[in-house]
Amino acid sequence: MMVAQKMKKKQAQFSFLQQGFNTWLNKRIPASAQQQLNSRNLFIFPTRFGFAYLLFVIVLFLLGTNYQNNLIMLLSYFLVSLFISVMLHSFFNLSGLTLIAKKEVKGFAEDRVFLPIKLLSDKARFAITFNFEKQKVITVAEILPSAMATDSGVLVPYDTVKRGVYSTGRVKVASEYALGLFTCWTKLDFDCQFIIYPKPLALKLTAQAHEGQEQEQQGHALEQHGDDFYQLKTYQKGEPLTQVAWKQLAKGQGMLTKSYQSTQGSETWLKLANMPSSDIEKKLAYLCYLIQQYYHNDQRFGLDLYGTLIEPDHSKAHLEQCLYALAVFSKVS
Amino acid sequence: MIFNTHNKAIKVNEVKTIPPSLALNSTTHWLLLVSQLINFSLIMAQLTSWMLALIALCLLWQSAILAGLFKRPVSGVLFIIAILGCIALAISSQTLGLLLTMVHLLAFAYVLKTLELKKRGDFYQLILIGLFLNASAMIFDQSLAFASLLIFAILVNVSVLFSFFLLHENNLQDYSFPLKGAAKLLLQSIPLTIILFIVFPRLAPFWQVPLAKSAKTGLSEQIAPGDIAQLIKSSDLVFRVSFSNNTPAFNQLYWRALVLENYDGKQWSRLSERSVEDVLANLELNPINYQATQGESTVYQVIAEPSYQHWLYALPVAQVTQAQIVMLPDYTLLTKQPITQTMSYTVGSYLQTPMDLSLNEGKKARNLALPEQVNPKLRAKAQTLRAQYHNDEAIIQQVLNDIRQKSFSYTLKPPPLINNSLDQFYFETRAGFCVHYASSFTFLMRAAGIPARVVTGYMGGEYNRNGNYYSIYQYDAHAWSEVWLAGKGWVRVDPTAAVSPERVEQGFSSALFQQQAALNTDIFNLQNYRHIAWLNFFRQQLDALDYQWTRWVIGYNNKRQLDLLNRWFGHFSLWKLATIMALAIASILLWLWLTNRSQKIKPNYPLWQKNYLTALSLLADKGVQKVPQQSFDEFAEQVMKYLPKVGVSFKKLSQTYKKLHYQALSAEEKQPLLAKHRQYFKQFKRQIKTIKK
Known part of the structure; x- marks a missing residue:
């Protein structure tokens, strides 16, 4: 009981410290899409190897002193000097680097998304690692002397968990360059919005699924891929090959696609309420999958999220608008 | 990822998981192998042949792995090799001694560790062990040539570490890139190194360390005719001397090392076979009273090469102030620790001061003692001389005249003597070198009732014009006599001077050098080519460089440091030292800062x-x-x-x-x-x- 309380207290203390540090960090390194590294936002500290190295130098000094051997002492002095030079090299490897991040990153939940960061540098830089806080994946970049003039950049990976629109915290930019004795690092807030859609869950286009797609039609319901199509159009690059009119192609009439009556005459509404699950997250996931399917098949569709309506369309902007709506959807509305 | 529209200019970088497993790129790996080869070649001289074979095998194995011929060994195999190696080391540790066993262990760990590089920490450990191996090589050799090799070795070692942080995905095949980068780091670190070396306080040893054990070189404590021949073959450096004032004439450069007072009929030896500890203890009980010194002293610095012995070299009567050096009653010098690394000491010699104006009975008897039944002919000759002359000095002159006039010859290849018979030498072969003459002469003196003893040491030396110092080599080894004369004390008599005056006037003649070179089998020794003028000049230049290195770097000690700091900054105090160091470090940091900043391209805009x-x-x-x-x-x-x-x-x-x-x-x-x-x-x-x- 007591122990648990103590633990809790300790944790509270720790998180308090953490919070204090974060506030201080926010003040010291404010959020911005463009950041330049300098002595204001860079930190430098010896690595474990750095400390081991220092211990080694002390052992060498003792060895030299005990043997009264000037050469060994000279070596130990040299290694100390090297330590100091490396410290400066370590700092200058990052100092002066300009990073420009994208304003927003889009992706799906439970997927790896990447934040593109442009690196502007006037000199070669080596072994710079990038990773989001609390993320297990890092990416390594270097700017070679030959590539200085051209833009180079990195994609910082982020493994998403949940949908939503949020910022992901700071990106740790670090380097142990020169000899691994020091790590020079900073944590940058690029003020980037992560727009994370639900993870799409495949939904078979069975009768059950069709319940979800209420088709506002005057006449009879049509099979989606029914044989009687409405008209033939010339093939546009990017259209699904399943809709190519192969018979006409074989007859030598050129590449034509079949436009189905359903996509033309009727308006499909994808309704959240009709998704076959009781879990709202799962419903959103199915819907996310369907939206993409419809977009791919170049079918017009509208979205109905418990009354929030998005009018039918089939443009890319429409798709993104729908997905965005899924990302930010909350039950209260 | 249809929505992730990337900027085309941005290239995708590799994604790694934390912690990254150690994957050395091939540049780093090959550099590592090269650095290991260099490190081992520097310590090679200290390793036993079976260890060298083992190391060679492991390195071959490693390069086969690198070339893709073999797989990495499983750790079980490595474990067995490690255990076997340690057992072998434990068995041979008796003969190796503690220090060499440690060095073997280090080398063994260094080569095995390479076969098992799993984590980044393993790699770091390997680099540090490599540097430590370099440091331990310095215990055994500190010459300038060796130090230059070490600088190169350290450069390669640092570049291995440097290359680890380069070229992760860009396969820059150029090995010079990490080498250049490491060289830049090294150069930038040198100023601070020098400042630390000069000003950082020098401490006394904290504890006793195992000393390098090696075969003793140079003069031994016993000598028989023919013995010094071994030394004369060698062209190794023994010590170097630079005089600060009153440089004596060449024929006065009799560097005394050992006084041999015992004669057993075959060989001359030191007073008794006492150990150095006994000698030191005895000294504390009976401190010696030196004669009051006369005249001005000749001051010089001696830098002795390791001989693994206790004897030092000086001109009589020598005075030293260093704590680890003691002066013995026979006017020789002795160090408390054997000379295992280059040692420098300053001597003030009073060349005019007599040694032992009075001689007690015990000493007198010791220096007259001769075993019965040896060299009867010489003994008879001595008695005849004693009958002829009453004056001791007349007898000495007579013997020297004898040597000069009769057909004696000086040669480095004398005919062998049966049972070290001096009779045979003096009356039959009449060809020999210093030991033959000194032994016979001393024998004659003792037989004639004049206290006499054999002294060994070195005579002369090669003067180096560039560095203004004398180099004394093993072939300068010499033996002569000292006779005790009432009112004069011990007087040096060199019978070799009678047979070969040029030996003591100018050193070896070219004929003798040819003899010496013929005996020397080391073809790489530049000493053997001193007849080629430009090569000789080159050798002397190199030697002068090595001398300065030895003097200023190897010989830099507490006293020199204090002298230097006093000269530069006035009276020494701790806070001054601290300030100097702080300022030095600050200015170096500033310098590094500025040089690093100036790397940036600053175009000259209109x-x-x-x-x-x-x-x-x-x-x-x-x-x-x-x-x-x-x-x-x-x-x-x-x-x-x-x-x-x-x-x-x-x-x-x-x-x-x-x-x-x-x-x-x-x-x-x-x-x-x-x-x-x-x-x-x-x-x-x-x-x-x-x-x-």
């Missing part, structure tokens, strides 16, 4: 470009900043929008700038444009001053 940049920074102060992606016109529009007061003038400035920047203009076309640009800039500056933030 005035019109500078003006535009100034305008940009002025605008930035007012809160309007240009982002790199913005074009000139876009930015000008932005300025117009937010700072309308300067909008017009900035737009004009921007336009002229654009023209100057991008249009190929002739000089005549440029002139009016430049004038306009200047005018707009002035206007802009005037206007922007009026804007309040």
Whole structure:
């Protein structure tokens, strides 16, 4: 009981410290899409190897002193000097680097998304690692002397968990360059919005699924891929090959696609309420999958999220608008 | 990831998981192998042949792995090899001694560790072990040549570590890149190293360490005719001397090392076979009273090479002040620790001061003692002489005349003597070198009732004009006699001078050198080519360099440090030292800072470009900043929008700038444009001053 309380207290203390540090960090390194590294936002500290190295130098000094051997002492002095030079090299490897991040990153939940960061540098830089806080994946970049003039950049990976629109915290930019004795690092807030859609869950286009797609039609319901199509159009690059009119192609009439009556005459509404699950997250996931399917098949569709309506369309902007709506959807509305 | 529209200019970098497993790129791996080869070659001389074979095998194995011929061994195999190696080491540790066993262990660990590099920590450990191996090699050799090799070795070691942080995905095949980078780091670290070396306080040893054990070199404590021949074959350096004043004549350079007073009929030996500890204990009980010194002293610094013995070299009567050196009753010098590494000491010698004006009965008897039944002919000759002359000095002269006039010869290859018989030498072969003459002479003196003893040491030395010092080599080894004369004390008599005067006047003659070179089998020794003038000059230059290194770097000690600091900064005190060090480190940091900053490309902009940049920074102060992606016109529009007061003038400035920047203009076309640009800039500056933030 007591122990648990103590633990809790300790944790509270720790998180308090953490919070204090974060506030201080926010003040010291404010959020911005463009950041330049300098002595204001860079930190430098010896690595474990750095400390081991220092211990080694002390052992060498003792060895030299005990043997009264000037050469060994000279070596130990040299290694100390090297330590100091490396410290400066370590700092200058990052100092002066300009990073420009994208304003927003889009992706799906439970997927790896990447934040593109442009690196502007006037000199070669080596072994710079990038990773989001609390993320297990890092990416390594270097700017070679030959590539200085051209833009180079990195994609910082982020493994998403949940949908939503949020910022992901700071990106740790670090380097142990020169000899691994020091790590020079900073944590940058690029003020980037992560727009994370639900993870799409495949939904078979069975009768059950069709319940979800209420088709506002005057006449009879049509099979989606029914044989009687409405008209033939010339093939546009990017259209699904399943809709190519192969018979006409074989007859030598050129590449034509079949436009189905359903996509033309009727308006499909994808309704959240009709998704076959009781879990709202799962419903959103199915819907996310369907939206993409419809977009791919170049079918017009509208979205109905418990009354929030998005009018039918089939443009890319429409798709993104729908997905965005899924990302930010909350039950209260 | 259909929605992740990446900028085309951005290249995708590799994604790794934390913690990254150790994957050395091939550049690093090959460099590592090279660095290991170099490190082992430096310590090679200290390793036993079976260890060398083991190391060679492991290195071959490793290169086969690198070349893709083999797989990495499983750790079980390595474990067995490690255990077997340790058992072998434990068995041979008796003969190796503690220090060498440690070195073997280190080398063994170093080569095995390479076969098991799993984590990054393993790699770091390997680098540190490599550096430690380099450091331990310095225990055994500190010459300039060796030190230069070490600098190279350290450069390669550092570049291995350096290359680890380079070229992760860009397969730059160029090995010179990490080497250059490491060389730059090394060079930048040198100034601070030198300052630390000069000013950092030197401490006394903290505890006793195992000393390097090696075969003793140089003079031994017993000598029989024919013994020094072994030394004369060798061209190794024994010690170097630089005189600060009163440089004596060449024929006075009799460097005493050992006094041999016991004669057993075959060989001469030291007073008794007592150990150095006994000698030292005895000294504490009976401190010696030296004669009052006479005349001015000759001061010189001796830098002795390791001999693994206790004896030092000096001219009589030598006075030293160093704590670890003691003066013995026979006027020789002795160190408390054997000379295992280069040792420097300063001596003041009073060449005019007599040794032992009075001789007690015990000493007298010791220096007259001769075993019965040996060399009866010499004994008879001595008795005849004693009957002829009453004066001791007359007898000495008579013997020397004898040697001079009868057909004695000086040679490095004398005919062998049966049972070390001096009779045979003096009356039959009559050919020999210093030991033959010194032994016979001393024998004759004792038989004639004059106290006499054999002294061994070195005679003469090679003068180096470039460094103003004498080098004494093993072939300068010499033996002579000292006889005790009432009122004069011990007087040096060198019978070799009688048979070969040039030996003591100028050193070896060219004929003797040819003899010596024929005996020396080391073809790489430049000493053997001293008849080739330019090569000899080159050798002397190199030697002078090595001498300065030995003197200033190897021989730098507490006393020298104090002298130097006193000379530079006045009276020594701890806070002064601290200040000097702090200042030094600060200035070096500043220097490094500045050199690193200047790496940035700072183009020399023309005035019109500078003006535009100034305008940009002025605008930035007012809160309007240009982002790199913005074009000139876009930015000008932005300025117009937010700072309308300067909008017009900035737009004009921007336009002229654009023209100057991008249009190929002739000089005549440029002139009016430049004038306009200047005018707009002035206007802009005037206007922007009026804007309040």
